[in-house]
Amino acid sequence: MKVRSLTKDKVNIITLGCSKNLVDSETLGGQLRANEIAVVHESGKLDHNIVVVNTCGFIDKAKEESVNTILDQVELKKKGKLDKVYVTGCLSERYRNQLEAEIPEVDAWFGTMELPLMLKQFNADYKSELLGERMLSTPKHYAYMKISEGCNRTCSFCAIPLMRGGHVSKPMDALVDEAKALVQKGVKEVMLIAQELTYYGLDLYKKRTLPDLLHKLADVEGLEWIRLHYAYPSKFPLEIIDAIKDRPNICNYLDMPLQHASNNMLKAMKRQITREEMEDLVGAIRHKLPEICLRTTLIAGYPGETRDDVEELKTFLEKMRFDRVGIFTYSHEEGTSAYDVVDDVPADEKQARAQEIMEVQQEISYEKNQEKVGKxxxxxxxxxxxxxxxxxxxxxxxxxxxxxxxxxxxxxxxxxxxxxxxxxxxxxxxxxxxxx
The missing domain is CATH 2.40.50.140 (Nucleic acid-binding proteins)
Known part of the structure; x- marks a missing residue:
């Protein structure tokens, strides 16, 4: 018998992927601590005997990183430095059967919604009264807050509904309680995250209630910044902008992934919006709130994308002058509707197009930053x-x-x-x- 097994368990959680995964890891950590199990997040000390890898399965690069991380932990287990390796998250949800066969050394695999099942591996009880209670892994002055799970959108390139299911909103009162608990821990800024913020409340309250939630969160004493991430542009409720404008502790900031600007690409991506409608929306938002900072995300190299599509996207950026832009190269994901189309843009060409588009944004960003000098x-x-x-x-x-x-x-x-x-x-x- 190893001496290690006589000591008390200590769990190290490794998180890969997005901030939504980070919240899941923090929730797991909070549950383990409530069950008096020692837990750390991404510790490099190797003084733990159990590892939970919370994986990402979003795009090829993320999947590769997740698999490599699992293999690294399995290697430590083979060397006797770990007793158990558990895997959870999106990659596990999506490819569990395949991965179980390929990496049998992993002790158990869990999907994205199987926290109570995972806790049983530790002889721990899921404590529903701890809803919103987390072991924060961010610096204590800011935290992410997930307001819903899953997505009902049908974007052709996106595998998230396959891994996270349909849209499920968290009750408003529970989110307000969570915000109050975060403030008590010293949090001054919360970043609201979801696969799709604007859908919030449709399932629970039969209408879009993000503006109502924003007002309730803005009333939480001590919460100085509230920030909005991942709002879908189609049928965007402008009441959200009214709430931002009305409440000084809601940041003049909106993250709205548009993905492209060519109507050909938007239709192929099943984005339910045209370039003209996006231009009108951006204009309406800026008319209501001229000082707002707009962030967007784009995809380069989607199947069938032509040079004309790329040029149209660059022209769109020059016209719209977004404050912040991120760009991904298209990843061909099985299970999505785009997977049936030939992935016909070579990887190096995708990268070149992404670079070309970002060079346009770089100049815009420089000019916008210059305007801030002296302020x-x-x-x-x-x-x-x-x-x-x-x-x-x-x-x-x-x-x-x-x-x-x-x-x-x-x-x-x-x-x-x-x-x-x-x-x-x-x-x-x-x-x-x-x-x-």
Whole structure:
């Protein structure tokens, strides 16, 4: 018998993929702690004997990373450094049978909705009274908050409904309680996430109730920033913008993935919107709230994409002048309706197109950042690195957007807000000093 097995279990959770996965890992951690099981998140110390790998199955690169991570943990188990390896998340949900056959050393596989089943492996009970209670793995001043699960949209390229199921909203009162609990832990900023924010409430309240939820969250004392991620553009409820405008603690920020701008591509992608309708929507949003920061995400190299489609997308970006843009290369995913179409754009060409499109956005981002020089903005300090402080404005989300680099002889508190005068601007970052 190994000496290790005589000691108390300690679990290390490794999270791959998106912020929605991170929330799932934090929920698992909260449940384990409530059952008095020691748990850490992405520890490099190797002082644990059990690992849970929370996988991503979204695109090829993410799937490869997930498989490699599982294999790394299995190797540690073979060397006697781990007792158990469990796997959960989207990759496990989607390819469980295949993976079980290929990696038999994994002790158990779980889907995206099998938390109570997973807890049984630890002889732990699922505590429903802990709804919203999590072991935060982010810095304590910000947290992600998942307001719904799954998606009812039928975008041709997306496998998420296969892994996460249909749309299910969390009750509004439960989300308000969760926000209050987060504030008590020191959280000042919550980022609302879902596969599709604008669908919120349709299943529970028979209407879109994201604006109502926003007002209720804005009433939570101590919550200084509320940020919106992943809003679908088709039939977008403009009441969301009214709520952002009305409440000072809702960031002037909206993440709205558009995916493309060519009508040919939008139709092929089953996006239920045209380029003209997207232009009208962006115009209506900016008319209501001129200072809003709009972030979008695009896909390069979708099957059948032509040079004309790429040029149309570049023209669209030049006209719309989004504040923030991210881009993915198309990944051919089995089970999606696009999988029946030939993936006819070579990988290197996809990458070249993505680079070409981002070069257009880089210039726009530089010009927009230059406009901020000389202005004093409210900045949340995220960390100190190499003698400099790194923070964000309300127009920037964690990890995906700009940072403000601050040189300060005076000590700044991590997780606090400061007025910062912008002194320099680059393509994707700003520099500033504490306002006198």
């Amino acid at each position: 004093t903005l409210k900045v949340l300090i995220d960390k100190k690195e190499a003698g400099r402080y790194l923070g964000r404005t309300e127009f920037d989300s964690v990890e995906v957007d700009n940072e403000v680099v601050i040189q300060s002889a005076k000590k700044l508190e991590i997780g606090q807000f400061y007025p910062v005068t912008i002194t320099k601007a680059y393509d994707y970052d700003l520099e500033g000093v504490i306002a006198q």
